[in-house]
Amino acid sequence: MKVKQWTKRSFNRIKRDGIEGLRASARPVYNKALEQGNYIRPRGENIYDEDWDLLVVADACRLDLMKEMKNKYDFINDIESIWSLDSTTAQWMEKTFVEKYNKEIQKTNYICGNPFSATKLSNVDFGQLIEVWRHSWLDIGTVPPRAITDHTIAVNRGQSQKRTIAHYMQPHCPFIPHPELMSSKEKDKWGNQDTKDVWERLRDNELTEKEVWAAYRNNLEIVLDEIKLLLQNIDADNVIITSDHGNAKGEWNIYGHPPGSPLRCLREVPWIQTSASDVGDYEPNLKDAKENKVSRERKLQALGYIE
Numbered sequence: 001m002k003v004k005q006w007t008k009r010s011f012n013r014i015k016r017d018g019i020e021g022l023r024a025s026a027r028p029v030y031n032k033a034l035e036q037g038n039y040i041r042p043r044g045e046n047i048y049d050e051d052w053d054l055l056v057v058a059d060a061c062r063l064d065l066m067k068e069m070k071n072k073y074d075f076i077n078d079i080e081s082i083w084s085l086d087s088t089t090a091q092w093m094e095k096t097f098v099e100k101y102n103k104e105i106q107k108t109n110y111i112c113g114n115p116f117s118a119t120k121l122s123n124v125d126f127g128q129l130i131e132v133w134r135h136s137w138l139d140i141g142t143v144p145p146r147a148i149t150d151h152t153i154a155v156n157r158g159q160s161q162k163r164t165i166a167h168y169m170q171p172h173c174p175f176i177p178h179p180e181l182m183s184s185k186e187k188d189k190w191g192n193q194d195t196k197d198v199w200e201r202l203r204d205n206e207l208t209e210k211e212v213w214a215a216y217r218n219n220l221e222i223v224l225d226e227i228k229l230l231l232q233n234i235d236a237d238n239v240i241i242t243s244d245h246g247n248a249k250g251e252w253n254i255y256g257h258p259p260g261s262p263l264r265c266l267r268e269v270p271w272i273q274t275s276a277s278d279v280g281d282y283e284p285n286l287k288d289a290k291e292n293k294v295s296r297e298r299k300l301q302a303l304g305y306i307e
Contacts, residue, residue, distance in 0.1 A: 044085035044267065047242070048101040054156075054236035054276060055165045058223050059089065059114060060172035060257060061243035065213075065220055066270040073224055075231055075274040076241075084245050087266035088259040092244040093120035107162040111151045113143035113169040128155060133169075135287065140179045143169045145226040150284035153233045157278065166230065167244075170223035171216055173198045178215040181207060199256035202249060209249060216247070231276040233284075239276050243269040 047055055058066075063081050070079055085095040093116055097105055102125070109128045110121070117131050136147035145168050152166040174182045174197070181198050198215065201207045227241065246266045248254040257266055 043083075044095070045082045046085065046096055046098075046101065047240075048096070048104050050082075050240065052238050052240040053163060054234065054239045055163070056227055056230070056239065056241045057165060057167040058171060058220065058227075058241065058243050058270075059167065059169050060245060060247050061220060061270060062216075062246040062265060063268050063270050064265075065171070065216060066243075066272070068217060069220065069224060073228060075228065075239075076224075076272055078273070080271045080273075081268050082242065082271045084243070084267045084269045086259060087245045087257050087261040087263070089114050089244050090116045090120050091259050093117070097121060097124045104163065109155050109159075109164045110167065111148055111155060111165065112167045113148050114167055127163075130155065138176070140174050140176060140182075142172070142174055142176065144176075145170055145223045149226045149230045150286055152230055153282070153284045154286055156234050156236075164234075164236070168223045168226065171220035173216075173219070175215040175219040176222055177218045181212070181215055197256065199247060199249070203255040212249065229282060231274065233278050233280070233282045234276045235278045236276040239274045241270065241272040241274065245269065 067079055069076055086092045106125050108126050110126050111130045111132060113132050115133045121129060130151050132147050132151055133143050136143050138144055148166055148168045156164055198212050202212050245257050246269060247257050248263055248265050251263055251265050254263060
């Protein structure tokens with residue numbers, strides 16, 4: 001955000017909300033100061049420096065949350081970790097799909113549930129880029145995981161493409177099993193609704209850490225169930241399950257996942273190695289891929305990326 005824009009917005013917030021407005025305006029300044037910690041933290045690891053055939057991204061999954069799933073699914077045994085390139089999806093995309101890896105990117109099918117692909121991947125030459133968020137969207141404000149599963153299976157059955165990325169939106173909020181934790185949103189008023197995501201509500205003591213964590217965990221279980229189905233209906237010798245970034249729940253007084261943060265809870269993400277074998281017992285159901293009427297900006301707002 002530019003200084004002039006920040007100053008104008010801050011003035012209006014403080015005038016309207018008093019001390020709470022002052023706190024809100026101070027947050028981006030504080031986040032920017034924390035970014036200096038990047039000079040003493042690892043730069044991050046690019047996924048293309050690693051060996052994989054299928055890379056499954058569970059958006060916004062903390063390492064400690066994933067560790068609670070150890071041995072609860074037969075494809076999760078050892079959970080290692082890597083240091084992500086950034087703490088939010090937009091910057092992770094910018095730093096991952098760079099010219100250095102063009103040859104590998106051109107061999108990659110990317111099935112993407114995150115709306116940032118529209119601006120961050122528009123000039124990237126993939127084998128296929130399927131932006132599932134354009135035509136599969138739930139009223140709660142996210143992409144259903146089954147849509148990612150279906151498109152990934154459909155793209156890969158009978159194909160010889162070397163690499164595939166399946167980018168699920170879960171466990172990123174909003175949490176599908178717990179819509180009550182976020183204010184409801186109407187499609188026709190989406191851009192004009194002042195709503196908070198669960199991390200902001202936790203910050204403001206409207207929710208407890210216990211109930212947010214339980215809902216976060218349930219949302220992870222939903223996507224892991226889908227990943228289980230995916231792994232039974234695709235052939236891939238080397239599968240990696242990981243995340244683009246984590247979430248902060250109050251560490252260093254940070255909530256959610258602001259960009260450029262060096263916090264461990266945001267940058268150290270799961271890295272699980274497994275395999276997949278297509279038993280052919282599931283047929284993907286692909287709807288007519290028509291553009292969803294909800295704008296990209298409103299979709300990003302529902303995910304908590306913009307106000």
